[in-house]
Amino acid sequence: MKRYTIILCIFLLSSCSKWLDKEPVSMITDVNFWKNQTEADAGVAGAYALVRKALNDADGLTHFAYGDLPSDELLGSNIQDADLKAAATVDWALPVTAAATWRYMMKLRRYDNFYRIIDQANRCLKFIPTVPLSEYTSSSPETTRDAFLGEAYFLRAFAYFYMARIWGDVPLVLETQDNLIDAINIPRTPQKDILAQCQADIDMALKLLPWQTSNPQDRAIRVSRGAAFALMAHMYAWAGEYAKVIPAADSVIEKGGYSLVDRHNWLSIWEGKSSEGVFEIAQSRETEGIGDGIAFRTLKKPYLSTVSGNAVFTLNPTTLNTLYADTNDLRVKNGFAFMSTTDPICIKYSDITYALPEQTGPIAHYNIVVFRLADIMLLKAEALAATNAYGDARAILDQVRGAAGIDSWTGADTDLFEAIIDERGRELFMEGHRFFDLIRLARVKGILRFDNINGADFQRGKYYWPVDPVLMNLNSRLQQTSFWSDKL
Incomplete structure (x- = not known):
């Protein structure tokens, strides 16, 4: 009954931080759970809570520490905290003792929290199909069950994609685990295989998720088909498969029911659930909102x-x-x-x-706004520029610029890809995108905008984080990220 109590706590209170710090309980206790719609919903809610935990670790900074701190948005050398300064200046081999589990650098080099998401998603995928449809209270039990499963597939894909951008190769775990250590005590799987699994999970999510959440109050904070297409677009852009980005982005833009927020009311986007939001992390004022965070x-x-x-x-x-x-x-x-x-x-x-x-x-x-309409529009423009469809790329670029009250872009086609990356910089400043955008710029155009990664180091993959030595001590089969193997 322990697992029932814990998950229900997350479902009812939207925050149960003590549980997030514990290892998953034994699968034996799952026998006493997963009996009806409420419990299935609570299991999915538990996965969302773990996403919130992962992106808010390191005193609410994890999402921004990966996507903004190492970029050109900040003066990293001015940061006073040694760990955050090291994160910003790509000094990711900074020594941290094994006992210093509270250190930001320790937290940022560990992927435990992402495997907690994956384990919970795996449990949902295993047990929700066993809940009898007769135990659902919605007017359409099968649709409700499918939406739960679609959310689980999405959240597993999201966790793996997020890790792939940070560490590259990571262990692949597709079954539930009795003990978190079991989930990480396997070798790293090549990134291409991780992304292939992401694609398989997104494909499943697309078959199961609706375009609109059943409860309008859940807009953007529970995923829909639009969020799955947005994740697909980002995954293909990261993989450099730009021709596949375009139809995925089109699905978001044309079918998702999203619209740009009036830029005179710009700050309403971060209040959450705006017309522009595609996927957001709902923050709790009682936890993430007090004293910590960006x-x-x-x-x-x-x-x-x-x-x-x-x-x-x-x-x-x-x-x-x-x-x-x-x-x-x-x-x-x-x-x-x-x-x-x-x-x-x-x-x-x-x-x-x-x-x-x-x-x-x-x-x-x-809210942490992970994906929003302008992001996906500009991602499509980036893909169009990468595939030499310059006119269509300019049209989208100018639509975003026009919404912001500035003139159309008039540069040469040869500079268009970089201009779109810069437009993403204007639009998505301090939203967890910039570092990854600059990596794509360097890959596609060979243009480096990093203060602390030179051309040779970029080619060697310095932009992938090392794993913390604590994880390697627990797992003899785990190899260090290539660039950092002789530094940590």
């Missing part, structure tokens, strides 16, 4: 009353001047502050309330 590193007074000096993270002025040269850009006017000073800040995550008197006890309110 808001507390990127804001200062008057947006965050508890920071009277400069923001913790310093934005890169060169990048800001390059990306936002047009001061008419509504994304600048509504997404940044103090742009004419030496300490400009990004205010995407500036919905702050205070739990205590005199504006103390700040609470940040925002």
Whole structure:
């Protein structure tokens, strides 16, 4: 009954942080669970909670530490915390003792949390089909069951894709495990095979998921077919299979029912469940919103009353001047502050309330927006430019620019791919995309925008993270990421 209690806690309260830190309980206790629709739904909710845990580890910074810190958005050398500075400057072999499990670098080099997602998804895929349809209370039991299974396939694919971008080759586990160590005590599987499994899972998700969630309140925070197509588009872009990106992105754009948010109301996107959101991580004000997360590193007074000096993270002025040269850009006017000073800040995550008197006890309110419509539109434009369909690529690029109140792009076709990457930089600043976008730019065009990865090191795969030595000590079959094998 222990597993029943734990999963139901997640389902009802939307947060059960103590459980997220524990190893999965024995499969024997699954016998007492998975009896009806409520329990099947709770099992899926448990997987979403584990996604939230994985992306919010390292004091709410994991998603941004992988996708933003090593990019040109920040001045990494200005970061005071040694681990976050190392993350930003690609000094990923920074020594950390095995006992220092609280260290950011330890957390960022470990993939345990992603395997917790995978294990929960595997349990859903194993046990939800055993729940009798007669125990469902919805008006369409089979449709409801299929949606649950589609979510599980999506979340497993998402976890593997996320890890593939970070570590490259990772262990492939497709069955439930009694013990988390069993899940990681196998060799790394080549990235191409990981991505092939992602594709197989996405294909299954597409067969099972609806275009719209059954409850409108679940928009974007529970996945739909549009989210699965968005994941597919990103996966193909990462693999360099740009011809396949286009139809996947088209499905999101044309069939998902999404629309761009008015850029005069730009910040509403991060409040969550906007018309633009495709897949978001619902944040809990009681956990992720208190004291941790990207808001507390990127804001200062008057947006965050508890920071009277400069923001913790310093934005890169060169990048800001390059990306936002047009001061008419509504994304600048509504997404940044103090742009004419030496300490400009990004205010995407500036919905702050205070739990205590005199504006103390700040609470940040925002969702992590993983995929949104403008992201997928520009990903399609990137794919079109990569396949020499320059006119169609320009049309999408100019549509996004027009929504932001700036003129059409007038450069040469030879520069269009890079211009689209830059447009993604303007649009998706501090949303966990930039580092991966720059990797694709380097792969496709040979243009390196990294301060801490030179051409030779890029070719050797320096942009893939090492695994922490703690994991290697637990698993004798685990080999270190190639570039880092003689450094850690």
